[in-house]
Amino acid sequence: MNERMSRLIGQMAQQSVQTSIITDPKHVYYLSGFRSEPHERLLALIVDADGKSKLLVPELDRAGAEADAAVDAIESHRDTDNAYKILGAMLGKNANGEVGVEKDKLTVTQYEKITAFLPDASLTGIDQVLLAMRAVKSADEIDRIRHAVKLVEQVLRETLPLVKAGVTELELAADIDYRMRRIGAEGPSFDTTVLAGEKSALPHGTPGTRQVQAGELLLFDMGVYAEGYVSDITRTFAVGDISDELKTVYETVLRANELGIAALKAGVPMAQADLAARQHIESRGFGDRFTHRLGHGIGLDIHEYPSLHGGNHDILQPGMTVTVEPGIYIPGVGGVRIEDDVLITGHGPETLTTFPKQFTVIAG
Template sequence: MNEALIVLERNMADGKLDALLVTDPKHVYYLTGFASNPHERFLGLLLIRGEEPVLIVPALDAEAAQAASSVKRIVTHSDTDNPYELLKAQFGGTSPQALGIEKEHFSVSRFEQLAASVPAGSFSDIGPWLRSLRAKKTPEEVRRMKHAAELVEEVLRQGLAHVKAGVSEIELVAELEYLMKKAGAAGPSFDTMVLSGPNTALPHGVPGSRRIQPGDFLMFDMGVYAGGYASDITRTFAVEHVDAKLEEIYNTVLAANEAGLAASRAGATFGSVDKAARAVIEAAGYGEYFMHRVGHGLGMDTHEYPSLHGLNGDFIEAGNVFTVEPGIYVPGLGGVRIEDDVFITPEGPQTLTSFPKALTVLHL
């Protein structure tokens, strides 16, 4: 049994729960090594106190589960079975007094089906336990995330060669996502963003038909999945020449990015990272144009715990991985964001991303 399962069983005993049911496919993968997209079918890992864990999978995934899962007791269900009755059978016909579930993952409909078949005395949320486990990455997880970062940076390097006169934002997106697959990534970890000119003032703009022009700033926000883990990087470039105001904005964001990275140390609060980056931007007179948090947790999900906003008083711990991505967005002019992925070691921050950050001018 892996360490995470041991911790969950200990939490179950300490929390006086009779059983735990894990249903988020990413968490099933995290705890068992079996990766699956069950679509509408039921997938669950059941831990009953004092018993061997049970992995419940659709019958069509049985062979894959047996090959990949560290949990060897596997129960399957067909498309005509009621999986909740199968779940009930694992309790020997009785119902647990206290059952832990992932409340954020259960829809109302699925919870009603669960409660009808397994009418536990109480249902407790185990989401915080899983969040705590995932927040501290193992060396193997960090290795996979570093690999995902290296892949996306190579894609960005190759993608820059396609920035030519007349090319549109969406055409660059198509080229980048083709290169991701060609490089060996499972795919993009979120919708690839390429924005140009005034569109760079939209923090979450949608790439469209606008064609790249001299004098534009060109923003790439992209990531890939590799080995089950995500990367996330943003770099901003100038096209042909640099507007003086945009150059000032760029240098301010770069200084804020470096300040945020320097503040990313075990024992500090997550909020202090946001404050360190924001102070640089505010001092330069652009505070109103930095309207989002400085970063977010990164791992099996592109956005996971923690949220690096200024009011987050939770403490950074060795093993955390998160992004540092300050930005300035001036409507009608343009914007800049510079984003790195950072892993916290006992000695300090280690950036998993290494793509150069000095302002670069691209020539069409």
């Protein structure tokens, strides 16, 4: 039994959970080492309180599971089978009492199909147990995140010389996605964002046919998925000369980014980092233009626990990896966001992203 399985079983015992059914592919990978995307087919890892583990996979994934999964037994199902009936048979006598499931991940349809074969079970959410486990990264996980950071920064570095007046947001985004795969990433960890001019004031804007022009801002928000883990970086540049107002916005966001990172100390409430950045932005008169939390956890997913916002008083722990991404957005004018990936250590924060953050003019 691996260490992660052992930890899960210990938490199950505290909740009197007899068995757990893990269906999120990311959690199956995290616990068993088997990585796949089953799409609409059922993938399920069964972990019993006595330490036994079984994996149910689609037949087309069986060979991969047999090669990679650290479990006691593997079963498979074909497209003509009732996969949930097979799951029920695998559970057997452990289908009574408390059964742990990921309530945040199950669809209503999946819930109904599972409970149809577990009439005597009471389903208990184990989502928070798994998220808390994932929040503190191992040395291997941190190395994978470092690798993903290195790749995305290389792509950004290669992309900047392509910026010129007349190129569209979509053209730049497409080139970024191509370069990610060309240098060894599995692809983007989220939809690549390139926003020019007034569109940079949209925190969740979508690249389109808007052309880059001189005298405005250009924002890149991008990350890669590599070796199972993600990176996430945002940099904002000036295309030629920009207004003094936008330069002030940039310097304010940069300082907020630095203050937010400095506040990420093990043993302190997560809210402190958000407040450190937010109070600086408010002091410069832009408080109502910082419209989102300071950051979020990264790891197997691009957004995972913890959430860095002013109301979160959970305690930062060594091994957590988070983003710090303050922003100021002025509708119709433009916006600035600067985002770094940061590792919490016992000696203070370590910024994993190294791409320069000082105000930079590109093209023109």
